Each structure stands twice: as structure tokens, then as C-alpha cells.
Amino acid sequence: MPSDQVAERTEREHRPSPIDVHVGSRVRLRRTLLGMSQEKLGEALGLTFQQVQKYERGVNRIGASRLFDLARVLDVPIGFFFDDMPDAMGGGTSALRARMGGFAENQEGFEDDTLHKRETLELVRAYYRITEPAVRKRVFDLIKSLAPTD
Template identity: 45%
Template sequence: MAHIVDTHVGKKIRQRRWLIGMTQQKLAELVGIKFQQIQKYETGANRVSASRLWDISEALGVPVAFFFEGIRNVSEETAEKENVPADLLGDKEALDLVRSYYSIPENQRRRLFELARVLSDVA
């Protein structure tokens, strides 16, 4: 059974990779391993060594600490109270939505954000 930290780190790798639109194959090439190993890291099936995590952080353009952010704050109960899926950042559709949101010009993005806020307050 995978350790919770290995699973969290794997989800953060997948989250960042999806957010920047990178494939497992491309990440594997940048790190110098096979894409199957990236799959195993992302599911938490294999632990990521410190040196490999360093290489992955370089390839994804984030500090190593990024992969450990939120590890103490993971709480399904809190997510349920907010009516948000527990693994929001692991949801490909949610990450696609975020990527699309940031591709919109800033002035239009701000207006879309305000609309979403109003709609969520009404719901």
C-alpha cells in the first residue's frame, strides 16, 4: 500500500504536469527515464527519490517544496463542507478548466471570475 506522502507527491507531479500541458512522455524525456516510471510516481506506486524529485521539479519549473504543499491540510471533511471534491487538483477536468481560465485575457478573466462568484452566491 502506498504511503500517504508518496501519493500526495505523485498527485502534485500530475497536477503540475497537467497544468502546464506536459505529457508523461515529455516529462520522462526531460528527466531521463521511461514514461511508465512517471505513471508509477503519479499514482504513488513508486517513491520518488530526492535526486529524481529535484530533476522533476526542474523539468516542471517549480521548487521541490511545491510537491509537499498542503500535505498537512489534506482533509476530506473540509472539502465536503465546502462542496468541493476532496481531490480537486487531481481532477483532470478541473485542471483543464484552470488552464483554460488562465488563457483568457486578464480583463475578460476578471469579469468571468466576478460572474462565477455571483452565480455561486446565488446557488
């Protein structure tokens, strides 16, 4: 094998898979929405924060048992980690749902980049800091009433 092919193959083998990067970004999204640090997530999983960082960047691949643990700790269905995967990576809700035997539940509210904005994360964190359920419900109803109807 020519040396340029060997170099290209070696480089390709060391690059994270786009699917691993996507799954890692979903881990980071959910962790951030919960206001959880990498250190706290690592503690809950018996990992260092550096290992969590590598998972979130897609550098380290997340195995099935670890994905199960992440789903439990982050309180999401396993399908959440594959939601919004671009069609080019084999995503698409119907294709993914068919491959996963129907277990990739549709996650309402996780369809666009809105949740990746700092303003959204701060709003969600502030909302969940409201300790009184009745007050939180009134805030929720107020926000819904201000939004345009579809």
C-alpha cells in the first residue's frame, strides 16, 4: 500500500465518527439543560470529567451499557441521543425508528437549534429553579399565552 494511502487511512481511523460526535453533542445538550457539570455527570457514572469530555466530543465511542447509564442519569430515553441526526449520517426519524425497532421516540421540542442557544438554556434553568409548582405552572401558562398560535 502506498504511503499516502497509509497516512490517509491512519488519519481517518483517528478522526471521531460523525455519529459518535452527534451522540456526544446530545449528551452535552442534555447535561447542560439539566445544569449539570461534567464532573457531576462523571461522578454519577463512575468516570472522570475528562472521560465525559471525550464522550461529549465524540473522541471516545459510547458503548451500549454506558449509553444505557447515560440515559438513566440524564433521564431521557436512549433514542434521545440519536434524535436530530442528519439524514446523511443515516438519521431521519422514520429510518432511525425502523432500524431501532420503534424505540426512537420522537422528542418534541428537540427538533431545531433553538435549544443550543445560551438564552434557552438560561431560561430553562431559571424555570426549574422555581420551587413552587403552582408558580412554575403560572409562568409556563404565561409564556404559552404570549407565544403566537400555530
